Amino acid sequence: MKILVLAGGLSPERNVSLSSGALVCQALRDKGHQAALVDLFFGLDGHEEGADLYAAPIPEEFKRVDRQAPDLGALWARRRSGGRSAIGPGVLELCQGADIVYLALHGTCGEDGRIQATLDLLGVPYTGSGCLASAIAMDKDLTKRLVAGQVKTPRWETVTVTEERIPELVARAALPAVVKPIASGSSVGVYIVNTRAELENALAESVKLGGRTVIEEYISGRELSVAVLEGRALPSIEIIPKVGFYDYANKYQPGATQEVCPAQIPAQWEERAGQAAVAVFQALGLSVYARADFMVTGDGTLYFLEINTLPGMTPTSLVPQEAAAAGIDYPTLCETIIRASLEARKGGL
Numbered sequence: 001m002k003i004l005v006l007a008g009g010l011s012p013e014r015n016v017s018l019s020s021g022a023l024v025c026q027a028l029r030d031k032g033h034q035a036a037l038v039d040l041f042f043g044l045d046g047h048e049e050g051a052d053l054y055a056a057p058i059p060e061e062f063k064r065v066d067r068q069a070p071d072l073g074a075l076w077a078r079r080r081s082g083g084r085s086a087i088g089p090g091v092l093e094l095c096q097g098a099d100i101v102y103l104a105l106h107g108t109c110g111e112d113g114r115i116q117a118t119l120d121l122l123g124v125p126y127t128g129s130g131c132l133a134s135a136i137a138m139d140k141d142l143t144k145r146l147v148a149g150q151v152k153t154p155r156w157e158t159v160t161v162t163e164e165r166i167p168e169l170v171a172r173a174a175l176p177a178v179v180k181p182i183a184s185g186s187s188v189g190v191y192i193v194n195t196r197a198e199l200e201n202a203l204a205e206s207v208k209l210g211g212r213t214v215i216e217e218y219i220s221g222r223e224l225s226v227a228v229l230e231g232r233a234l235p236s237i238e239i240i241p242k243v244g245f246y247d248y249a250n251k252y253q254p255g256a257t258q259e260v261c262p263a264q265i266p267a268q269w270e271e272r273a274g275q276a277a278v279a280v281f282q283a284l285g286l287s288v289y290a291r292a293d294f295m296v297t298g299d300g301t302l303y304f305l306e307i308n309t310l311p312g313m314t315p316t317s318l319v320p321q322e323a324a325a326a327g328i329d330y331p332t333l334c335e336t337i338i339r340a341s342l343e344a345r346k347g348g349l
C-alpha cells in the first residue's frame with residue numbers, strides 16, 4: 001500500500017508530530033509498505049526537484065523532541081516558496097497520489113478537523129476521526145459540555161481573557177486552578193496555579209495564545225490515560241512525572257516521567273476508566289482511535305480532562321505503550337489504525 005505520512009505543520013506540537021511521523025513511517029516501511037514522510041507546512045520545499053519521497057531517508061533528528069515547543073513565526077521565514085497557505089507546495093498532489101494519508105499531525109492544523117475536511121473534499125482517505133468529531137474534540141469547552149451528562153469533569157469556566165479583564169478574573173477565581181488554552185495540546189500553555197499572582201501570570205500568557213481559555217478546578221490525585229482502539233478501551237496507563245506535572249518537557253524527555261502500564265489500580269477503577277473513555281469516544285462521534293486523559297482522586301472518583309483524536313506516537317508516547325500491554329506491537333498498531341480508518345471512511349465517518 002502507498003501511504004503518505006503527514007507530519008509537522010503549523011502547530012506548537014510540530015516537533016512532537018515530526019517524531020510521531022518518523023516512527024510511523026519507519027514502522028510502515030519495516031512492514032513492507034511504501035511510505036513517505038511529508039511536512040504539511042514545508043511540503044516539497046527543500047527537496048530536490050523530482051525527488052521520490054517514498055525512497056527518501058527518514059531524518060534521524062526528527063525522532064527526538066526538544067525540551068521546548070518551537071517558535072512558529074520563524075517557520076514562515078524559512079519556507080522558500082513563500083505564500084500564505086499553511087499547506088506546503090506539492091502536499092495536496094502527494095495526498096491524491098496515495099492510497100491513504102496517515103495523519104501523524106497533532107494539535108492545530110492537524111487534529112482540529114481542518115485537514116480532515118480538506119482531504120474529505122479531495123476524496124482522499126485518512127487515518128483517525130472525521131472532521132466534525134475532530135473539531136469538537138479539539139475544543140475543551142465543547143467537549144466538556146457534550147460529555148457532562150455521562151462522565152464527571154472538573155468544574156470549569158471558559159473565558160475570553162483580555163489584559164483589561166485579568167484583575168476581575170483573578171479576584172473571583174477559586175484556587176488552586178488549572179489555566180489552559182481552549183484548543184491546544186501537549187500541555188502547551190497549561191498552568192497549574194496556586195496563588196493569585198500565579199493566576200495573573202498564567203492569564204497574561206493566555207492572552208498571547210489568543211485569549212480563549214478554560215479555567216478549571218484543580219484535581220489532586222493520580223493521572224491516568226486510556227486509549228480507545230476500534231471502540232474498545234486498551235489497558236490504562238498511569239503517569240507519574242518525577243518533578244512537577246505532566247508538562248511539555250515531562251511528556252517528551254525520555255525518563256522524565258514514569259509510565260506504568262497497565263496502571264496499578266483496583267480492577268473497579270480500571271473498568272470505570274475504560275467505560276468512561278469509550279463513553280466520551282462515542283458521545284463525540286469519534287472513530288478508529290483516541291486517547292482520553294483523566295485524574296482520579298484517592299477515593300476513586302474519576303475526572304475526565306480531555307480526549308486526543310491524533311494522540312502521540314513518539315518514543316515516549318502513551319498509546320503505543322497501552323497497545324503493547326494488550327499484545328499489539330507498534331507496527332501492528334499503525335497497520336490496525338490504517339485498516340480501521342479505511343473502513344471508517346467507507347462508512348462516511
Ligand SMILES: Nc1ncnc2c1ncn2[C@@H]1O[C@H](COP(=O)(O)OP(=O)(O)O)[C@@H](O)[C@H]1O
Binds near residue numbers: 186245305
Ligand atoms: N483539572 C486538572 N487538575 C489537575 N491537573 C490537571 C488538570 N487539568 C490538566 N492537568 C494537568 O495538565 C496536563 C495537560 O492538561 P490537558 O487538559 O490534558 O491538556 P493538553 O491538551 O495540553 O494535554 C494533564 O496531563 C495534567 O497533568
Ligand SMILES: [Mg+2]
Binds near residue numbers: 293
Ligand atoms: Mg492531555
